Amino acid sequence: MAKRYWLMKSEEDVYSIRDLEREGTTTWEGVRNYEARNLMRDHMRVGDGVLFYHSNANPPGVAGLATVSRAGYPDHFAFDRGSRYHDPKSDPDEPRWFMVDLAFQEAFPEVVSLERIKAMPELGQMALLDRARLSVQPVSKEEFQLIRKMGRRRKDGR
């Protein structure tokens, strides 16, 4: 199956690309939006490319790359009464929420800011721009490759 591409948001001060770099892999629990849930449960596959986006950051933007290292599986944090992600409506026999695991790939030398993304006509169709509150979203191969190229090159050309 062809590799797919995604953009996933994390609040920078909660979990950043540097945290992922240090840990190597992470679990992506806590997504509580059905559209995002469906993407993780039904469409994300091991090896898919991920743009790691920092929200609530200065500036907000894509901070690096990750890959999907485990496809969708039940978000067991929802069953844990002590977790901030506990959801009494999710049950192990019929889990409501799903998660994936990510592996670190690279941190960009400089964040590709939302402002720069908005300024690129080729990126005008990204869900990021009109589905601002969707934290897991599909990205085309062309969008992924362009942002990767922008991220690997510093603005000053070095």
Place this chain on the structure above:
DNA sequence: GCCAACGTTGGC
């Protein structure tokens, strides 16, 4: 910290 967008909940 503000507030617009937007998804969810719950009364009817």
Place this chain on the structure above:
DNA sequence: GCCAACGTTGGC
């Protein structure tokens, strides 16, 4: 099934 109230997200 409608829709107002409410909660959350996330840019600014």
